Amino acid sequence: MSPLDFLTDLFNPDLAFLPKALMVAIMSSLVCGVVGCHVVLRGMAFIGDAVAHAVFPGLAVAFVISGNLVIGGTVAGVLTAILVAIFSQNRRIKEDSVIGVFFVAAFALGIVIISQAPGYAGSLQQFLFGSITGIPTSDLYVVGVTGLVVLAVLLALHKEFVTVSLDRESARALGVRVFWLDLVLYILITLAVVISVQTIGNILVLALLISPAATARLLTDRLGVMMVLAPLIGGLSALIGVYISWSWDLPTGGTIVLVLTAAFLLAWFFAPRQGVLSRVLNRSWRRLDPESGPMPATTTTPEPVAEVAS
Numbered sequence: 290m291s292p293l294d295f296l297t298d299l300f301n302p303d304l305a306f307l308p309k310a311l312m313v314a315i316m317s318s319l320v321c322g323v324v325g326c327h328v329v330l331r332g333m334a335f336i337g338d339a340v341a342h343a344v345f346p347g348l349a350v351a352f353v354i355s356g357n358l359v360i361g362g363t364v365a366g367v368l369t370a371i372l373v374a375i376f377s378q379n380r381r382i383k384e385d386s387v388i389g390v391f392f393v394a395a396f397a398l399g400i401v402i403i404s405q406a407p408g409y410a411g412s413l414q415q416f417l418f419g420s421i422t423g424i425p426t427s428d429l430y431v432v433g434v435t436g437l438v439v440l441a442v443l444l445a446l447h448k449e450f451v452t453v454s455l456d457r458e459s460a461r462a463l464g465v466r467v468f469w470l471d472l473v474l475y476i477l478i479t480l481a482v483v484i485s486v487q488t489i490g491n492i493l494v495l496a497l498l499i500s501p502a503a504t505a506r507l508l509t510d511r512l513g514v515m516m517v518l519a520p521l522i523g524g525l526s527a528l529i530g531v532y533i534s535w536s537w538d539l540p541t542g543g544t545i546v547l548v549l550t551a552a553f554l555l556a557w558f559f560a561p562r563q564g565v566l567s568r569v570l571n572r573s574w575r576r577l578d579p580e581s582g583p584m585p586a587t588t589t590t591p592e593p594v595a596e597v598a599s
Contacts, residue, residue: 290532290535290536290537292532295532295535295536298535299311306424307531307535309424309425309426309428309429310424310488310531310541311527311528311531312429313424313428313429313432313484313487313488314488314489314527314528314530314531314541314545315524315527315528316432316433316436316484317432317436317481317484317485317488317489317497317527318485318497318501318520318523318524318526318527318545319436319520319523319524320435320436320439320440320480320481320484320485320520321481321482321485321494321497321498321501321520321523322497322501322502322505322516322519322520322521322522322523322524323439323440323443323516323519323520324439324443324477324478324481324498325337325481325497325498325499325500325501325502325503325519325523326502326505326512326515326516326519327443327450327454327474328478328498328499328502329499329502329503329506330451330454330512331453331454334495334499335385335388336388336475336478337478337482337495337498337499338495339388339389339392339393340366340369340370340392340475340478340479340482341482341491341492341494341495342392342393342395342396342491343365343366343369343370343391343392343395343396343479344362344363344365344366344395344479344482344483344486344491345362345365345395345396345398345399345400345491346365346395346396346398346399346402347360347361347362347363347364347365347366347399347483348361348362348365348399348483348486348491349361349398349399349400349402349403349406350365350402352403352406353402353403353405353406357431358428358483358486358487359431359432359435359480359483359484362479362482362483362486363476363479363480363483365395365399366475366476366478366479366482366483367475367476367479369391369392369395370472370475370476370479371472372391373387373388373391373392376391424487424488428487431484432484435480435483435484436484438480439477439480439481442473442477443477446470446473449465449470450470450474451512452465453465453467453470453471478498481497481498482494482498485497488527488541488542488545489541489542489545489546490542493542493543493545493546496545496546496549496550497523497545497549500522500523500526500546500549500550500552500553501518501519501520501522501523501526501549501552502515502519503553504518504519504522504549504552504553504556505518505519505522507553507556507557507560507563507564508556508560508561508563510562522549522552523549526545526548526549526552527545529548530544530545530546530547530548530549531544531545533548
């Protein structure tokens, strides 16, 4: 299918679900791209995956009672985050162990709940792997408003989040409320995950949080630029992924993730400073002329994220 045919289908009244799915995918990718920058900087990939599991029971309950998925997922994610924060105060058990217990238990609870709904198999597949059909118009407004709220909170607390990300102990010494900032970030991750589940699925949603931010991190050393590149990479990958999945009748969530992975691999190999090819060429240049220093294209010293953030 050519891009022109795809554009025609987007404006086809009989395929009204397609533009809705595309808009939800792009909006959720933009939000996840910005939130994911903090996840990557803090090394919180496990947390992102755990939150994706934690929202599942709320989504299942909302689905069974025909309620709002965003509200259901948010309530479940926040309650689980609070439980983890409380139980983590016991120094005999590390935080990652508590997360492993509660978030996986929440996911299991969600499976049990949704198994009681009619059409259990189809419903479970939709939640786990995403679906581009059946997205109501109201969800567009919910995703849009929720996304704006998440971005607004991130902007308002940007300095505090960056301070905690760079050095938690120094942040505490400066009087920053690290515990509450962690809780707020968990909630924002939860919201980002919930608005992404319908198109990309609960299992694959972690890719939206990690891959765009990790790709952007390879392309720049400036935190501000990273937070611009990450949502752009996520949004463009969502557009390409929906186009490919619609053209070749492939699963939407899986296709978007593969596009994100391809973008990451391209950056890994071809990034101007951090790419494998750039490093190999730089070593070869030094061997040929040891006194010349690095290649001209890489003479600029990368700025640490810490310096840029400050």
